[in-house]
Amino acid sequence: MQKLNLPNYKFKLKSSENKTLIFDNFRKKYFVLTPEEWVRQHFVQFLIDEKKYPVSLIAIEKQLTINNRKKRTDILVFNTDGNPDIIVECKAPQIKITQATFDQIARYNLKLKANYLIVTNGLDHFYCKMDFEKETYIFLKEIPAYN
Numbered sequence: 001m002q003k004l005n006l007p008n009y010k011f012k013l014k015s016s017e018n019k020t021l022i023f024d025n026f027r028k029k030y031f032v033l034t035p036e037e038w039v040r041q042h043f044v045q046f047l048i049d050e051k052k053y054p055v056s057l058i059a060i061e062k063q064l065t066i067n068n069r070k071k072r073t074d075i076l077v078f079n080t081d082g083n084p085d086i087i088v089e090c091k092a093p094q095i096k097i098t099q100a101t102f103d104q105i106a107r108y109n110l111k112l113k114a115n116y117l118i119v120t121n122g123l124d125h126f127y128c129k130m131d132f133e134k135e136t137y138i139f140l141k142e143i144p145a146y147n
Contacts, residue, residue, distance in 0.1 A: 001038045002093050004122035009045040026060040035092035039122035040074050043088060053077055053146045057085075066111055073108055075118075084114040086143065091121040102126075106137075118143060 012023035014030060021030035022041055031037055044060065047053045062076045075088035089105045091097065097119050105117050109130065117128040117137060128137035 001033065002035065002122070004039065004042050004093065005125070006042045006046050006122060007050065009042060009049070011041060024060060026055075026058065035094065035122075036074075036090055039092065039120060040090040042122060043090060043118075043120055044075050047075070047077065047086075047088075047143075051143060051145045064108065064111055066107060071108060073112070076112070076114075084112040086116040086118060087112060087114045088118040088120065091119070093122045095121050097121055097124055097126060116140075116143060 012030075013033065014021050014023075016030075020033040022033040022037060023030050024041065026044070040060070044058060047058065048055060057078045057080070059073075059076045059078070061072045061074065063070055063072050065071070073087050074090040075086075076084055077086035077088075079085040087105055087108055089101060089108075091101065101119050102117075105119055109117060113130075113132075115130055117130065119126045127140040127143045129140055130137050
């Protein structure tokens, strides 16, 4: 798999039916190792190891319904009150981050009302803090560490 602009982490990998699988510690099972899954697994480890977010506050592929359509957030981090704090949208490394990617995560956030949005393809990471009064977001250099 491609080297990402994130620290290297050790993952449990295995082969099955000519496919490489990666173990997801959150969902407690193996998933096909797609480029997007590679980014998702790295980024969630980054949040835990580097930014010190507790595992107990993180959900992977959390389902939500928007306009009667089922959607999934790649990574959702809750605050200690159980409210969404950070939404992370992961794309494969070869996918360019565009306005459409931000529009997607912004639609999710109309429902979730998280304080931070992150869009990453593993190479480029965009961190935003919501300004709910002005209905916009402010770009940050990095996501704050858990306090």
